[in-house]
Every structure is written in C-alpha cells, then in structure tokens.
Amino acid sequence: MPQAIGKTRWAIAEGYIPSGSTGSGRALESHETVCLLNAGDVDAHVEITIYFADREPAGPFVANVPARRTLHLRFNELKQPEPIPKDTDFASVIESNVPIVVQHTRLDSRQAELSIMTTLAFSA
Amino acid sequence: MPQAIGKTRWAIAEGYIPSGSTGSGRALESHETVCLLNAGDVDAHVEITIYFADREPAGPFVANVPARRTLHLRFNELKQPEPIPKDTDFASVIESNVPIVVQHTRLDSRQAELSIMTTLAFSA
Amino acid sequence: MPQAIGKTRWAIAEGYIPSGSTGSGRALESHETVCLLNAGDVDAHVEITIYFADREPAGPFVANVPARRTLHLRFNELKQPEPIPKDTDFASVIESNVPIVVQHTRLDSRQAELSIMTTLAFSA
Amino acid sequence: MPQAIGKTRWAIAEGYIPSGSTGSGRALESHETVCLLNAGDVDAHVEITIYFADREPAGPFVANVPARRTLHLRFNELKQPEPIPKDTDFASVIESNVPIVVQHTRLDSRQAELSIMTTLAFSA
Numbered sequence: 001m002p003q004a005i006g007k008t009r010w011a012i013a014e015g016y017i018p019s020g021s022t023g024s025g026r027a028l029e030s031h032e033t034v035c036l037l038n039a040g041d042v043d044a045h046v047e048i049t050i051y052f053a054d055r056e057p058a059g060p061f062v063a064n065v066p067a068r069r070t071l072h073l074r075f076n077e078l079k080q081p082e083p084i085p086k087d088t089d090f091a092s093v094i095e096s097n098v099p100i101v102v103q104h105t106r107l108d109s110r111q112a113e114l115s116i117m118t119t120l121a122f123s124a
Numbered sequence: 125m126p127q128a129i130g131k132t133r134w135a136i137a138e139g140y141i142p143s144g145s146t147g148s149g150r151a152l153e154s155h156e157t158v159c160l161l162n163a164g165d166v167d168a169h170v171e172i173t174i175y176f177a178d179r180e181p182a183g184p185f186v187a188n189v190p191a192r193r194t195l196h197l198r199f200n201e202l203k204q205p206e207p208i209p210k211d212t213d214f215a216s217v218i219e220s221n222v223p224i225v226v227q228h229t230r231l232d233s234r235q236a237e238l239s240i241m242t243t244l245a246f247s248a
Numbered sequence: 249m250p251q252a253i254g255k256t257r258w259a260i261a262e263g264y265i266p267s268g269s270t271g272s273g274r275a276l277e278s279h280e281t282v283c284l285l286n287a288g289d290v291d292a293h294v295e296i297t298i299y300f301a302d303r304e305p306a307g308p309f310v311a312n313v314p315a316r317r318t319l320h321l322r323f324n325e326l327k328q329p330e331p332i333p334k335d336t337d338f339a340s341v342i343e344s345n346v347p348i349v350v351q352h353t354r355l356d357s358r359q360a361e362l363s364i365m366t367t368l369a370f371s372a
Numbered sequence: 373m374p375q376a377i378g379k380t381r382w383a384i385a386e387g388y389i390p391s392g393s394t395g396s397g398r399a400l401e402s403h404e405t406v407c408l409l410n411a412g413d414v415d416a417h418v419e420i421t422i423y424f425a426d427r428e429p430a431g432p433f434v435a436n437v438p439a440r441r442t443l444h445l446r447f448n449e450l451k452q453p454e455p456i457p458k459d460t461d462f463a464s465v466i467e468s469n470v471p472i473v474v475q476h477t478r479l480d481s482r483q484a485e486l487s488i489m490t491t492l493a494f495s496a
Contacts, residue, residue: 002297002341005259005372011129013159013194013227014242035261037299037339049126051161051194070261070299070339091161091194093126101370103261113237113361113485118262119244120367122225124129135377137407137442137475138490173374175409175442215409215442217374237361237485243492246473248377250421250465253383253496283385285423285463318385318423318463349494351385361485366386368491
C-alpha cells in the first residue's frame, strides 16, 4: 500500500459555477469539483477558503477525507458557512493537516453538449 | 485566513483567441483567460508580456490584484499598450511583486457547442 | 537519445469512468486513461493503487512499460485484481521502479459530441 | 522585458493525432500541438524525440525558437526524419539548449463539435 503523498497547501486560481445546465440528473449538471486524495493512514481535515474579485474571502469550508480515501467535492454543494454564488469568478486555497493531492475539474453543460476540463492544482 | 501562496514569475506557452463565437453574451463568447489569485495581504502589481511567433513581444500589460482577491483577466480585453490580435499564436509571461497563483483557461465557442480547457501555468 | 526522465511516485486525484458512450468503436468510447512514458533504458514495473470514497483501496494493478516506450493504459480495461466500477469517483497512485512521466486524460462521449480533458499528474 | 524562464528538459506522456476532422480549414483540423515559449535572449535549438508503444523512438525532430518568440508546433506537421502516424499512441521528450516553457494542447474535431484540452508538460 502506498504511503501518504502530496502537500498540505494547494491553490486553484480558476473557479466558476455555470448557472445553467442542459444535462439531466446530477452527473450531467454543470459543476466545479475539487478532487482530494488522501493516500495516507491519517484522516485529513481540510479547510477551503474561497476568494472573489470584489469582496472578502468566504470560509473556511470544512471537509474530511478519511485515510486511504478520495473525496470529489463539488463547490456547488458547499453550504456552510455560505453557498458559493453561481456565474461568479472565484478561486480557492485548500489546506490540510496531512499531505493530500488536489485536482480541479469542471463539467460545463450550459449548451446541448457537455465540455470538461481539468488540471492539477498548484502546491506550495 | 491562509497566508500568501504562489510564485512571482509564471509563464503560459499556449495562447490563441478564436475570432469566432456562436454563443450569445460575454459568458459564452470565445475567450482566453489568465486567472490570478492573490491570497496574501499585500496588493499585487502584475505585469504581463505577450510573445508572438514572428514579432517582438508586446507589453507590459498591467493589472492589479488586491490583497485577498482573484482576477480572471481575459486576454481579449487587454487594450493597453495594444490589443492582442485574434487568430494568432501567442504566449505570455506573468510577473508579480508578491506571490500569486496563475491558471490558464480557454472557452472556444467557434462551433455550435462550446469547449473548455485549463491548466496550471508554469512557475519559475 | 534522451535519458530517463520523470519521477517514481505519481498521483491522480480525479478519476471517473462514464458508463455511457455514443461514439462507435474503441477510439470514441468514453474512457479514462493514464499515459505512462518510460524514456529510460530500463523496463518500468508499474503498480497502480485505486482509491475510492467509501471503501478500502483496490490493487495493486500491475503494468509494464518497456524501456523507451509509452503505454496509454485505460482504467476501463484493468481487470486484475478487480475491474474498476463505472460511474464511481476514484483516484490513483502510480509507483514505478524507475523514473516515468504520468499524464491523465479522459474522453467523455456520453452525449452526442465527445469532450476531452487532460492534465499532468502530481509527482512526489 | 522578462528574463529567460523555464527548463531545458520536458516530457509529454500523452500524444495522439486523430485521423478524422469535420472542421474546415487548418484552424479546425484535428491537431496535437506542442507550444514552446523562449522568453530569453538566446535562440533555442529544440530536439523532440517521439516514443511509441511498440517500436523504437523516432527523431530527433528539430525546431528552432528564436529569442523572445513562441512556436506552436503541430505534431501533424513534423516531416523529418519521418511523419508521426495518426490514430497511434505516442509520447514525447523535448530538449532545448536554453530554458523554455512547454505546454501541450489537442483539438479534436472528429465529431461535429470540436473539443480542446491542454496541460503544462512535465519539466525535469
């Protein structure tokens, strides 16, 4: 079994939740996802801070990724301490107590045919 | 609140603004974006230099990203010292006085259905 | 001829095999691929561990990448020790005895028009 | 004007030139591109080696990127020492005498609507 892998501080400069979707069901709904991998043997306590263009940051949004688990977290579904507005530019910083790996994915289904994009996040 | 994160020199080797769009409105217009995150407590003064295949570079284009803010800057909308031509290969170097994180995104709506792509920029 | 390039430990936090496809034939079938490059002169023995949201990891899945070869391995086609379920969030850690380079690509053809995404994996 | 930025050894583990295109003209033809940025003051002499799944590597393919220029090179258009076959998995190593930045982009127009993907290459 692999050991822990990753870093404890990550950032994603891109962020945007399209308000529209043409797909049916959760799988094809437009979404913005932060994929978290905790390959180690200690549960990860993760705090996400969201940055905007014209207001102070929101957060921290808290997530737990148990040891040897992955969590694909949709920004759409974050509710506490506040929902993230749609059709709004944002960015995020992800901090964990143990090393994790972070990847950013968007599925955009505003038009009839979905499009997807992904990138590794920046690790500090 | 997270501390400053990132680097002060970044590069994006890809760059191309499609001249056509089929989407309606700014959100669905073809665009090439540089997403800048300044998670720190000092305003970022950013200078962007644009490189071409067959002429000397253009710039610097200047942008300010206030402390604890993100700016998703469309290359399409840069005007000073000169607009960036469409349908033309380019690349960019982004320099900041404080650490920032840079991500590159394109939305291409030349055809009926949009497509999106993104990547973390290269940090020096 | 280039020397070996890369790292021996990699991770991909994103992973999802769409169950549907509208394209015809293997080329256009929805797939999730891990691209492995072994530019060196020693054969690479690669072990992949798959992480899930709600169960213990699966694996190791074993692959061999001969010296000076690339292998574009579809997660869809991994069978031993078990197939990877579709429509399920996962992540992966890739370990090699010699340096390799790892890139992650998805082709999603659930709808009439395919979409593609790719990113460099995280190297430890 | 920025100084040289980048690395001298890069790798792209993904590579595939779709044989089909539905777009009209060079801009919308399916293509696989390696974007090279030479932000420095010395011309870059670049050598690309192509790796396959089942044969010895091809190359070096030679490209020159003048000082303060970018070159978006399509793998489709490489001819010497041999063309790169279509519908075939490959990977590449890019070596330069001076620091450059390398990004990988694909436009896939096999179906009616194009899709695009991009990623920073791996730097050694």
